[in-house]
Amino acid sequence: MAKSKKAAEGDDAARTPGSPESPDAAEPREAWEARVRERYGKVLAGYIAGRGIEVPVGWRSLVEDGLAQFELVSRRFELDATVALVKEKFGTLRFHWDEGIADPGAGDTAIALAVMNAVVSDLQSRALGTCEVCGADGAIERTSPFVAKSPRCDRCSVARPSGSSS
Numbered sequence: 001m002a003k004s005k006k007a008a009e010g011d012d013a014a015r016t017p018g019s020p021e022s023p024d025a026a027e028p029r030e031a032w033e034a035r036v037r038e039r040y041g042k043v044l045a046g047y048i049a050g051r052g053i054e055v056p057v058g059w060r061s062l063v064e065d066g067l068a069q070f071e072l073v074s075r076r077f078e079l080d081a082t083v084a085l086v087k088e089k090f091g092t093l094r095f096h097w098d099e100g101i102a103d104p105g106a107g108d109t110a111i112a113l114a115v116m117n118a119v120v121s122d123l124q125s126r127a128l129g130t131c132e133v134c135g136a137d138g139a140i141e142r143t144s145p146f147v148a149k150s151p152r153c154d155r156c157s158v159a160r161p162s163g164s165s166s
């Protein structure tokens with residue numbers, strides 16, 4: 001049977017969050033990141049030089065959602081909000097940002113900050129339930145007193161030797 005092949009060409013306007021079928025066929029990180037940086041250039045203008053968007057494949061669409069929301073909020077409140085660093089650390093999503101507020105005394109500033117904080121904490125809690133490999137919902141956080149790993153769904157958490165079925 002032929003595998004269904006999805007074009008890696010980019011402009012998929014209607015995003016389907018995570019395509020669990022083929023994590024192996026994921027876009028290479030550099031290509032994905034280049035596309036994201038181009039799309040969200042303004043928001044990422046203050047990104048730390050030399051650092052990449054260091055998240056597992058399964059979290060990519062989540063991160064793109066977050067950047068889109070950032071862009072919206074920034075525009076709505078006429079800010080220059082920027083994201084300085086996005087990464088995975090100890091199984092959680094870290095999102096470092098700067099609100100870009102020129103005049104902290106301005107009327108809508110407190111609202112803008114509240115909205116941005118809500119956007120970020122929503123992203124972080126969604127990441128905790130999103131499989132790092134395939135992006136499926138309902139993943140469990142793999143923590144123990146000694147390690148905190150990124151969440152995985154049942155399917156991806158089973159280390160399957162390739163070609164084991166016969």
Ligand SMILES: [Zn+2]
Pocket residue numbers: 131132133134135136152153154155156157
């Ligand atoms: Zn998975």
